Amino acid sequence: MSEAMSVQRKKIHPYKFNLWLGLAGIIMMFAGLTSAYIVKRSQPGWESFKLPGIFLYSTIVILISSVTVQIAVRAFREREMPRYRLFFAITGILGVVFMIMQVVGFYTFQSLGMKMIGMGSNAAYSFVLAIAGLHIVHVLGGVIALIIIFFKAFSSKKRNYDIIPVEIVATYWHFVDILWVYLFIFFSLLH
Amino acid sequence: MSNEIVIQHGVSEQEVHEHHEAHHHHETFITKYVFSQDHKMIAKQFLITGMIWAIIGGLMSVLFRLQLGYPDLQLPWLEDIFGHWAKDGKITPEFYYALGTMHGTILIFFVLTAGLTGTFANFLIPFQVGARDMASPFLNMLSYWFFVVASVILMSSLFVQTGPAAGGWTVYPPLSALGDASQGSKIGMDLWLVSLALFVVSSLLGGLNYISTILNMRTKGMTMTRMPLTVWALLFTAILGLLSFPVLFSGFILLLFDRHLGTSFYLSDIVISGTKILPNEGGSPILYQHLFWFLGHPEVYIIILPTFGLVSEVMSINARKPIFGYMAMIASMFAIALLAFLVWAHHMFVTGLNPFLGSVFVLLTLLIAVPSAIKVFNWLTTLWRGSIRFTPGMLFSIGFVSMFISGGLTGIFLGNSTLDLHLHDTYFVIAHFHIVMGVSAFMGMFAGVYHWFPKMYGRYMNNTLGYIHFWVTLVCAYVIFWPMHYEGFAGMPRRYYDYAGWESFKQFVELNRVISFAAILSFLVQLLFVFNFFYSIFKGRKVTSKNPWGANTLEWTTPIRPGHGNWPGEIPEVHRWAYDYGKDGRDFVPQTEPVGKDETSH
Numbered sequence: 001m002s003e004a005m006s007v008q009r010k011k012i013h014p015y016k017f018n019l020w021l022g023l024a025g026i027i028m029m030f031a032g033l034t035s036a037y038i039v040k041r042s043q044p045g046w047e048s049f050k051l052p053g054i055f056l057y058s059t060i061v062i063l064i065s066s067v068t069v070q071i072a073v074r075a076f077r078e079r080e081m082p083r084y085r086l087f088f089a090i091t092g093i094l095g096v097v098f099m100i101m102q103v104v105g106f107y108t109f110q111s112l113g114m115k116m117i118g119m120g121s122n123a124a125y126s127f128v129l130a131i132a133g134l135h136i137v138h139v140l141g142g143v144i145a146l147i148i149i150f151f152k153a154f155s156s157k158k159r160n161y162d163i164i165p166v167e168i169v170a171t172y173w174h175f176v177d178i179l180w181v182y183l184f185i186f187f188s189l190l191h
Numbered sequence: 192m193s194n195e196i197v198i199q200h201g202v203s204e205q206e207v208h209e210h211h212e213a214h215h216h217h218e219t220f221i222t223k224y225v226f227s228q229d230h231k232m233i234a235k236q237f238l239i240t241g242m243i244w245a246i247i248g249g250l251m252s253v254l255f256r257l258q259l260g261y262p263d264l265q266l267p268w269l270e271d272i273f274g275h276w277a278k279d280g281k282i283t284p285e286f287y288y289a290l291g292t293m294h295g296t297i298l299i300f301f302v303l304t305a306g307l308t309g310t311f312a313n314f315l316i317p318f319q320v321g322a323r324d325m326a327s328p329f330l331n332m333l334s335y336w337f338f339v340v341a342s343v344i345l346m347s348s349l350f351v352q353t354g355p356a357a358g359g360w361t362v363y364p365p366l367s368a369l370g371d372a373s374q375g376s377k378i379g380m381d382l383w384l385v386s387l388a389l390f391v392v393s394s395l396l397g398g399l400n401y402i403s404t405i406l407n408m409r410t411k412g413m414t415m416t417r418m419p420l421t422v423w424a425l426l427f428t429a430i431l432g433l434l435s436f437p438v439l440f441s442g443f444i445l446l447l448f449d450r451h452l453g454t455s456f457y458l459s460d461i462v463i464s465g466t467k468i469l470p471n472e473g474g475s476p477i478l479y480q481h482l483f484w485f486l487g488h489p490e491v492y493i494i495i496l497p498t499f500g501l502v503s504e505v506m507s508i509n510a511r512k513p514i515f516g517y518m519a520m521i522a523s524m525f526a527i528a529l530l531a532f533l534v535w536a537h538h539m540f541v542t543g544l545n546p547f548l549g550s551v552f553v554l555l556t557l558l559i560a561v562p563s564a565i566k567v568f569n570w571l572t573t574l575w576r577g578s579i580r581f582t583p584g585m586l587f588s589i590g591f592v593s594m595f596i597s598g599g600l601t602g603i604f605l606g607n608s609t610l611d612l613h614l615h616d617t618y619f620v621i622a623h624f625h626i627v628m629g630v631s632a633f634m635g636m637f638a639g640v641y642h643w644f645p646k647m648y649g650r651y652m653n654n655t656l657g658y659i660h661f662w663v664t665l666v667c668a669y670v671i672f673w674p675m676h677y678e679g680f681a682g683m684p685r686r687y688y689d690y691a692g693w694e695s696f697k698q699f700v701e702l703n704r705v706i707s708f709a710a711i712l713s714f715l716v717q718l719l720f721v722f723n724f725f726y727s728i729f730k731g732r733k734v735t736s737k738n739p740w741g742a743n744t745l746e747w748t749t750p751i752r753p754g755h756g757n758w759p760g761e762i763p764e765v766h767r768w769a770y771d772y773g774k775d776g777r778d779f780v781p782q783t784e785p786v787g788k789d790e791t792s793h
Binding site for chain 1: 326399400402403404436437438442445448453455481
């Protein structure tokens with residue numbers, strides 16, 4: 001369909017536009033969850049908490065990954081494929097490291113006696129698990145997309161210089177990054 | 192020109208694909224009818240899947256109407272079919288609640304959301320904005336298949352031992368969060384949640400495609416204010432869905448946590464089954480209601496907005512008159528879409544909501560009457576002194592307006608918190624929302640199906656059967672739901688299984704029988720429609736001209752049976768709005784015709 005589309009009037013690539021709309025949907029989901037959190041926080045029985053330190057480090061990790069994905073996109077634009085592959089791979093690995101650190105953070109919660117699930121759990125910690133857990137799922141989606149695009153770069157059948165998928169993945173990656181930074185600040189201020 | 196001919200001329204197949212990708216596919220049965228990426232085929236898939244669901248959901252209402260109208264009736268064949276769910280030929284209470292829950296879920300989500308928007312957004316958006324297909328045909332296909340998977344899971348919940356979800360279509364906790372509380376809150380509830388989560392994914396994938404197609408892929412000259420109202424309506428629908436479904440999803444996630452991970456979002460230390468005290472602390476079921484109705488209210492507009500568009504279009508074409516107040520129609524739809532997000536708590540007046548907060552929601556709710564009234568006024572003035580052609584599509588459009596007025600007026604009753612306290616849990620609410628969004632939406636949907644059937648299949652549906660379908664449906668709908676208002680005023684509670692225990696409701700025994708009779712009749716007449724639909728696909732009268740209705744919009748400039756890509760040549764350019772009917776002595780002026788020198792554009 002690409003040829004047919006090119007003759008049509010367009011302001012922004014439709015796939016990119018789709019992505020922005022999808023992000024709006026994700027924002028609404030987290031807006032729903034965080035506003036539920038705020039409502040719940042004002043009710044009796046809420047236990048105030050301090051995020052374990054590991055979440056700060058994971059925030060730094062995902063921030064770095066945003067930089068690396070941007071370097072990868074720039075390398076792609078300049079057709080420097082080895083550098084592009086390298087930084088794309090680094091981004092993916094940082095994504096995985098981030099997810100592991102988040103899960104370790106959840107266990108830290110449990111080990112500090114702040115039960116997230118099961119008997120004696122408090123909604124405050126459960127919320128952290130639900131919201132941050134849902135965020136991990138979105139990071140996982142980003143990692144899978146990275147892997148797919150990454151292996152396409154090695155495809156021997158055809159040389160692919162279409163930047164649209166790369167830019168879409170990069171934009172999504174920045175989004176999950178910013179989303180986590182928002183959640184991190186949110187949990188730190190409203191605890 | 193088919194591929195074979197090109198190849199004979201010595202052009203390699205590879206090149207054919209490069210040059211003519213848009214028009215020539217090697218279509219196998221699988222890519223054409225199953226995993227199709229053609230918006231027209233996906234629309235038909237949504238329509239037929241929706242029809243299957245509608246029959247199942249409608250049959251469920253017939254079953255529970257049997258219980259309500261004939262509480263003493265024993266039908267041994269029911270036990271043959273449903274086993275322990277209909278012991279001694281009588282529907283059991285668990286079965287009754289499951290039927291009501293599934294009827295609501297199926298009709299609201301699977302028929303009137305996916306079946307309606309999925310059909311007409313897919314079918315009409317690329318056609319009417321002048322695009323070869325959706326922005327992303329692949330996501331569009333995924334949207335349908337997510338819907339199928341959601342359907343299969345919901346369907347499978349009907350066949351598990353403990354039955355499907357049975358806590359009402361709103362699945363309020365704590366009932367829905369506690370497997371011990373009822374049969375329907377066991378595995379059936381989990382399947383319900385998984386199915387609806389997939390359904391949300393399906394509508395989001397579809398919705399973002401609709402929005403980006405409308406905003407980015409309009410043909411040359413198709414400015415926003417030249418778009419037909421159908422496209423405007425579908426745009427607002429998609430935006431509503433995109434912003435509200437994710438919130439529902441977050442509510443479901445917390446519910447799943449409460450069900451399986453022992454968290455206390457919605458649950459607190461309540462007593463279940465009169466013996467066991469829950470270990471949970473501090474949860475609030477009202478939280479779920481807020482999250483649910485933040486979707487739930489936009490959802491009713493997601494259902495009704497597409498039909499606003501369909502009815503406006505069908506009505507203008509068959510009255511041979513421009514739609515009255517085009518810009519007012521758009522503005523009122525915008526107002527409705529905006530207000531949709533600000534009124535959700537009017538579903539929660541009886542939850543102990545702060546009365547001051549309640550009064551704010553009353554005000555905002557009643558404000559919706561303004562844009563709704565503008566729309567009704569515009570439809571009536573479109574009909575006024577028109578040269579009306581009473582096709583089945585047109586009749587259903589007029590029926591829609593009738594239903595929308597009747598149902599809309601009772602909305603003003605319910606929007607007042609003081610009246611709502613009395614009416615909320617009665618049959619009045621059933622009557623209100625069935626008329627205003629159930630029957631109305633169906634009327635609009637039927638109008639769309641009868642009207643665009645020739646474009647879908649290149650044949651007409653049978654008119655006589657269409658007229659029978661319309662009149663019986665209209666009369667039955669009023670016979671079913673009008674009396675329910677009286678029952679509601681008398682305080683007859685909704686959702687109950689049996690009213691024999693109340694002296695005050697004995698007066699309604701015969702009325703309930705009439706309602707049940709009309710419900711069964713209207714179900715049967717829908718089967719007539721289904722027969723008409725499938726019969727006409729194969730045997731209907733053939734369409735012989737491109738533009739059988741004399742309509743202005745772009746879909747009627749395509750071939751009678753358009754291929755993938757819609758227009759064999761260039762996409763036509765648009766020069767005017769879609770509603771130049773009866774202008775300067777001409778019956779209609781298609782959008783593709785340039786504006787003449789001494790002609791005023793709208």
